[in-house]
Amino acid sequence: MNISDTKATLSFSDGSPSVDMPIYKGTIGPDVIDIRKLYGQTGKFTYDPGFMSTAACQSAITYIDGDKGELLYRGYPIEQLAVNCDFLESCYLLLNGELPNAAQKAEFENTVTRHTMIHEQMNFFFRGFRRDAHPMSVLVGTVGALASFYHDSLDINDPKQREISAIRLIAKLPTLVAMAYKYSIGQPFMYPRNDLSYSANFMHMMFANPCEEYKVNDVLVRALDRILILHADHEQNASTSTVRLAGSSGANPFACIAAGIACLWGPAHGGANEAALNMLKEIGSVENIPAFIEKVKDKNSGVKLMGFGHRVYKNFDPRAKLMRETCHEVLNELGLQDDPLFKLAMELEKIALNDEYFVSRKLYPNVDFYSGIVQSALGIPVSLFTGIFAMARTIGWIAQWNEMIADPEQKIGRPRQLFVGSTVRDVPTIDKR
Numbered sequence: 160m161n162i163s164d165t166k167a168t169l170s171f172s173d174g175s176p177s178v179d180m181p182i183y184k185g186t187i188g189p190d191v192i193d194i195r196k197l198y199g200q201t202g203k204f205t206y207d208p209g210f211m212s213t214a215a216c217q218s219a220i221t222y223i224d225g226d227k228g229e230l231l232y233r234g235y236p237i238e239q240l241a242v243n244c245d246f247l248e249s250c251y252l253l254l255n256g257e258l259p260n261a262a263q264k265a266e267f268e269n270t271v272t273r274h275t276m277i278h279e280q281m282n283f284f285f286r287g288f289r290r291d292a293h294p295m296s297v298l299v300g301t302v303g304a305l306a307s308f309y310h311d312s313l314d315i316n317d318p319k320q321r322e323i324s325a326i327r328l329i330a331k332l333p334t335l336v337a338m339a340y341k342y343s344i345g346q347p348f349m350y351p352r353n354d355l356s357y358s359a360n361f362m363h364m365m366f367a368n369p370c371e372e373y374k375v376n377d378v379l380v381r382a383l384d385r386i387l388i389l390h391a392d393h394e395q396n397a398s399t400s401t402v403r404l405a406g407s408s409g410a411n412p413f414a415c416i417a418a419g420i421a422c423l424w425g426p427a428h429g430g431a432n433e434a435a436l437n438m439l440k441e442i443g444s445v446e447n448i449p450a451f452i453e454k455v456k457d458k459n460s461g462v463k464l465m466g467f468g469h470r471v472y473k474n475f476d477p478r479a480k481l482m483r484e485t486c487h488e489v490l491n492e493l494g495l496q497d498d499p500l501f502k503l504a505m506e507l508e509k510i511a512l513n514d515e516y517f518v519s520r521k522l523y524p525n526v527d528f529y530s531g532i533v534q535s536a537l538g539i540p541v542s543l544f545t546g547i548f549a550m551a552r553t554i555g556w557i558a559q560w561n562e563m564i565a566d567p568e569q570k571i572g573r574p575r576q577l578f579v580g581s582t583v584r585d586v587p588t589i590d591k592r
Contacts, residue, residue, distance in 0.1 A: 167192045175201070187222060204575040214395075216403065216569065220253060220558055221392045228474035232392060233257070241481045246387040246551075247271060247357050250329055253392055253558040268357075274330035275351035275360065277338075278308045285342045294339040294546040295424040301335050302328075303417035313411045315564055324412040325557045332550045333357070337364035340543055358384040361550075366538060378492040379537055382485045386530055389478040390548055392555025394471075398422040398429070402556040403563050404572040412560060419556045420549045429545040435466030436500075436531035436541060444499065445506045456516055466528030467511055468521065475523045482529035489536045504532055 163182040170177040178200050181193045191214045198204055207213045222231040230237040233252050240249055244258065251259045251267050259267055284304060288297055306313060309327060312320040338348050341364075349364045359380045367373035393399070401422040405415040423429035442451050454462035469476050490501050508524050511517040534544055563569050 163190060169197075169201075171201075185217075188224070198575075204577070206577050210400075215400065215572075216395070216563065216566065218395070218559065218562060219256070220562060221394045221555070223394050223471055225469075225471040225473050228472055228477050230393070230477050237389065237477055238481055241385050241388045241478075244388070245356070245358075246384045246391070249388045249391050250554045253554050254325060254561070270326055271330045271357065272351075272353050272360075274327050275334055275353075277305075277331050277334050281305075281308070282338075282348065285338060288342065290343060290345065292343070293424075294336065294343065294543050295420065295429075295549070297339040297342070298335060298546055298549060299417050299421050299424070301339075302332070302420060303414055305331065306411050306413035309413070315406075315409060315411065318565075321412070321561055321564065325561060328412065328416055328553050328557055332553045333361040334364060336543070336546045336550050337361060339546060340365055340540070343540075343542070356380065356384075358387065362537075376492070378488060382489045382533055383537065385481060385485050386533065386547065387551040389481060389526055389530075390551035392552070392558065395559075396428070397425070398552065399556060399559050402560050406560045406563055407569060407572045409571075412557065415560055416553060416556055419552070423549055423552065424545060429548045431466065431525075432527035432531035432534070432548075433541050433544045435528050436535060436544075438465040439500055439503055439507070439532075442503060442507070445503055448503070448507055448510060452510060452514065464511070464517070464522060466531070467517065467524055469525045472523075472525070473521055476525040478526035479524050479529060482526050482533065483524070486529045486533050486536075489533050493536055495536055498536075500535070501532060504528070 161184045163184050165182055167180045167182055168177050169180065178197065180197070182190050183193060184190050194205055205213070220233065222234075223229065232240055232249065233256055235252070235258070240252075244252075247268055248258060248264060250271075251263065281301065281304070284301055285297070288300075305327070309324070312324045312327065314320045334351055341348050346368055349367050349369075351360050352363055355363055355375065359375045362375065362380055362383060363373050395403075398419040402415045402419040405418040406412075410418075426434060442448060451462070454460040455464045486501070490496055490498060495501060508528070511522060511524070531541075531544060534547060535541070539547060
């Protein structure tokens with residue numbers, strides 16, 4: 160973070176003295192105005208609901224340019240990583256800042272693989288949940304409970320302990336997600352297998368059973384791996400900010416990731432691909448698209464086009480193009496090219512890309528539009544979509560958390576407010592209320 164030669168000057172129309180504030184330059188992206196001394200010098204706070212104009216930290220992990228439709232992990236474009244790397248290479252990159260060489264990759268894969276099993280006592284936790292419990296509810300509980308089993312890695316000031324916590328979380332999330340699924344359908348848990356890759360192991364734990372051999376399909380495994388890479392991190396979004404805020408209090412990493420999962424559970428954040436798939440099912444058939452589009456254009460109808468547009472990307476979501484290719488690969492592999500849902504999705508995409516209403520508003524298909532279709536084709540139930548998202552995003556959360564702990568400028572989070580309630584008043588006796 161380099162300080163700029165220029166400064167920002169805040170002046171007031173009421174004659175109060177103006178205030179100079181330093182400006183910092185990042186390596187790319189907009190400059191930031193340092194307002195830390197604003198309250199002390201003026202007695203005033205800034206007001207920024209949703210923190211859309213506020214940088215709460217400095218970070219070297221992920222960069223997004225929403226206008227260009229650009230997403231970089233440690234400087235590498237997401238479209239290159241998704242094609243040339245697997246998920247664990249991307250994990251190594253996000254954690255360590257550089258892509259691994261062959262020896263580092265082998266060692267990292269081996270370390271993660273050796274931590275995929277969970278403590279056998281955790282199996283009994285699942286008995287306390289109803290069979291129809293939402294997987295995200297199960298994950299919030301079980302991930303938070305991991306802290307009960309790993310007292311040897313809870314000292315957040317010890318870099319070695321932070322590292323082993325990171326490995327444990329990356330390794331055990333797929334096991335817990337698969338267990339949540341198996342529990343919901345009444346099938347026995349499948350233990351992880353050390354001879355399989357990260358994504359193949361997850362597919363095995365999800366879909367294998369003791370009665371027959373599960374055959375790993377490389378096309379489907381690669382599709383899942385790509386989903387994980389595309390969702391691994393996304394800068395300072397709501398769940399990542401939640402993890403950082405929880406971590407700023409000194410909470411242990413398992414509690415922080417559980418907090419991130421709880422935030423991701425919200426339909427405005429992690430539930431977008433589920434909403435997009437449900438929308439397609441509600442439309443029903445290609446013939447119903449024109450009527451649906453008219454409803455979307457009618458502000459009074461309350462009907463929204465899910466899976467299109469993005470809060471950050473004002474251009475095409477760079478992840479969407481890759482997910483679209485993956486979508487075609489999976490449906491071709493499974494012989495589902497004529498699947499009504501996929502045909503419907505492609506027709507809706509075509510109309511939205513050519514209709515002036517959507518084009519002028521830059522409502523392009525986003526990654527959620529395609530990832531829901533892909534996951535559905537893989538056999539993953541809609542209720543588990545957000546769980547897969549959590550599995551992918553855990554590496555981003557833990558990398559951001561680790562960076563925050565090591566940042567000497569980081570303080571416990573404490574947003575301010577604009578108070579609009581009652582001024583001081585006396586409590587009346589009960590007969591006068």
